[in-house]
Amino acid sequence: MKSKGIKKFSMFFALTFVMTTLVGCAQTTYKPEFSDGLVINLSGGDWGYPSPYTHYSRGPGMFKMRLIFDSLLERGEEGLIPWLAKDYDISNDGKVYTFVLNQGVKWHDGKDLTAEDVKFSFEYFIEHTPVVDDLTIGDETFIESIDVVDDYTIKITVKCPNATILSRLGATRIIPKHIWEGIDDPKKFTEKEATVGCGPYILKEYNKEQGAYRFEAFEEYWGPKPKVDSIQFIPVSDNILAFNKGEIDITGITADLLSKYEGDDEYAIMQNPAFWGYKLMFNMDRREELKDKNIRYAIAHSIDVQELIDKVARGAAVPGSSGYLPVDHIWYNQNVRRYDYNIDRARELLKGKDLELNLVISNSEEELRIGELLKISLAKSGIELDVKSVDMKTRDAMVKSGDYELALIGHGGWGGDPDMLRRTYATGAIPGYSNEEIDKLADLQLMELDEDKRREVVFELQERIGGELPLIPLYNTTGYIVYRPGKYNGWMYMFDHHEVTHSKLSYLEER
Template sequence: MIGFVAAGLLLLLLCTAQADDGGDGQVLTIADYIGDWGYPSPYGHYSRGPGYVRMSLIFDTLVWKDEKGIIPALAESWEMEGDDAYTFKLREDVLWHDGERFAADDVVFTIDYIKEHPYIWVSSDIIKTAEAVDDYTVRISLNQPYAPFLELVAGTLPILPEHIYEGVDDPAEFREDSALVGTGPFQLVDYDQSQGSYLYQAFDDYYLGSPKVKQLKFVKVNLEMSAAALEKGDVNAANVPPEVVENLKDEGFTVMLSSHDSITKIMVNHKKEPLSDSRFRQALYYAIDRQALVDNAARGYGVLASPGLFAVDNHWYNSDVEPYDYDPAKTEELMEELGYSKVDGYFSVDGSPVKLEMLVTSINERAGELIRQQLEDAGFMISLRTVDSKTLDSMVTEWKFDLALNSHGGMGADPEILKRMTGDGYTFNSARYTENSELNELLDGEVAEIDEQKREDLIDRIQVIHAQELPVLPLYYADTYWAHDGRVEMYYTRQGIANGVPLALNKQIFVS
């Protein structure tokens, strides 16, 4: 790792020494069964939740969230002006990690910078202008009202140091040590991509005080081995399988069940025939026994996802949508309406069966095989192709797929997530579906609606249309468990970290 190896080795020794001394909260080790989530700069991290979390330890935002809601961060206070502008009063005691002083110009620079260099987690299209009223006051004007602005822009966009990034033309490839100069509570000491490990050191000049956790380590541990690593004391916290929960509780570990924020769904290439026809997608959906997937692939630990995308225990869930109960007879009826007939047990046109390939990863192969068998039994010829997660994401992004089994978090975030996971211009997790004009108008309308009841009505209607169109096939929400030894008090953030990351790794936990 550039510039970090020698220091990393030294601090690893220090970590070991402090751990042996039993210093409460001094060193915290966290297990992760994937490991590498990319270089933890704002543009270098992998664009899934754990990658953002690794970066957020180094870079701060204007506001943040704890377990209850939005709290001050770089901005100590803020006011809404009308329904399309905000004024932020910034803290005057903030230093960048290199000792330079943070000021309003850094915020204005960051917003201008993402207009030229798009940041995948925050759309600059929302922002009209940003101006420094004085050295510690910033006014941000929007192009239109945006209900989740505080949470999804001010609380998600990492603020960059102008004195460093003003000369960076390609931030995704920026790998110098200065790329990791932020205002956050930690500094990166070592990153080993091959081992999937990260080592952070507390920034003692942090404006909220020196973090109580002095060194923070992330290490790669197989999910099946995470409980054993906790029991041996090799790690202090880990995501754990449901089957070990009761035993860990008996041994004195704290175990937390996440809200149902992480969805498993089938991405559909609706840009190619026959998947471009919503009736064909409906026929596929009726052929999938989602409860059987929960019972088998999720081993009974999970709840069904609604065709409208949300889980039944989500505040925004609308029960008035077509449920698509498992019904292979309905599948056959729809396929006959579309002109298909069965030949040798498979839906065919002119005697040739329709062949579809579904991408899976090693993590969800079991669920993929169950789905393949269900679809085969119904009459669809399906083949599975196992790829790594980054390859799957890339192929989906480039529309080089038929079906893809995908899981991601964030569905417990602000309901803007419906736009992000359905509308055009978003990530590989999104359906990027523009074929239904009413749906897209509603998606734009709900994020611009400040009145909560009116917004809820729009969100209800969105779910109804999504269930009719099925640009993706929602399957289930798996139960997710997090266990720790109590060295620090962990929690799940209300509506997820930043724009909805459903991990119990909010940096506030390590700070105060």
């Protein structure tokens, strides 16, 4: 009887608590403007003003900008597909790229898009580097010259052919010449005109404080008709609660909640490909001892990746590959060196040395938990971690500027072109790390135009990287998403990306 009383008592307290939290949410709920047609609501958050110069350099920022700005090619389910360019041709020597544009493409302000705009966009991006810079390799651009053949044909000559040029040219956003011509400092250009694009959606509202965006379909869009009339990003405090209340239309869930949605016709579940992951980075400038391969091996052997996956990702992840490219990548090499969880081996490699290292992580719940587990398991091998958690944007900036000893960072894009290996590992990418062999192979894969030969080089490069271990890929997430197909069923993945809401094609009619 007494225990029952206590149970009731505690239930009452918990309920009061939960209810107060919920009331809190209800009061802050963002009430979007009423609009006709199909409205898709997604979880908000401030990712910057969606112009090519002012969005935040992470997936949610990039794809919002891409809803507004089209590019010559688009990422489809299987690979690159013709988009603004209906056709393209590459010369035999791989130096001249000719794109033929679709006709009748309009800017959001009603003006026509011509080859002049395309030429202008490329030149402008070379002069003023945008957030996502596809036109620079190393320190300089690979473009030699851009010629307008006629209103709808453009010819781009490159300095030296390489394997990534088509995807780089294809991904570059096209911006209206008549608006950007007079802009000298694009990073400060946040007028309404800065988001006039030629893409399927127009930015109607942006509220930085609330992290709210509203996009509406562009009626005169040249391409496949938008199926969704309006896309709204609304601030919610808890995605899963908001999804259940019908405030948002798609959410990520953990494996614990699968049973709640499985077998119910109202819901559909998809599992993301492993193209989002966490990695542990070393700054070998700050800590010279990390230049010793054995120390890096010792750290890798001290990490129980399976435990991280079971506890933090709740099982929905795959172990990272020491060669970087994740299991789901088309060019994943399974013969890379593996580092099992083995404390004895780690101790052996450390040769009795005690290490004290500072680890910087963001303040997301997952990273706090990973940080805690890393601290516990590294302590077993005699490596003391001092974990410091900062705001996500601060951590990103610290990683970018090399202001860390060890850093934990999670990000997407692991399914992209294998040239990411060069950007991640070549000299200059990891502070204090340089390896001739890796540099050589990284350049080789970039220059190799033959697909099969390039694949071989990339495979060798992965093995080399796995043996060197200049950073440790921890795990790649394969999270579940759930949505209501009765409301909207158009979600689809891009061939190299983990997230359906980031795909422009998710919102458009099939062609």
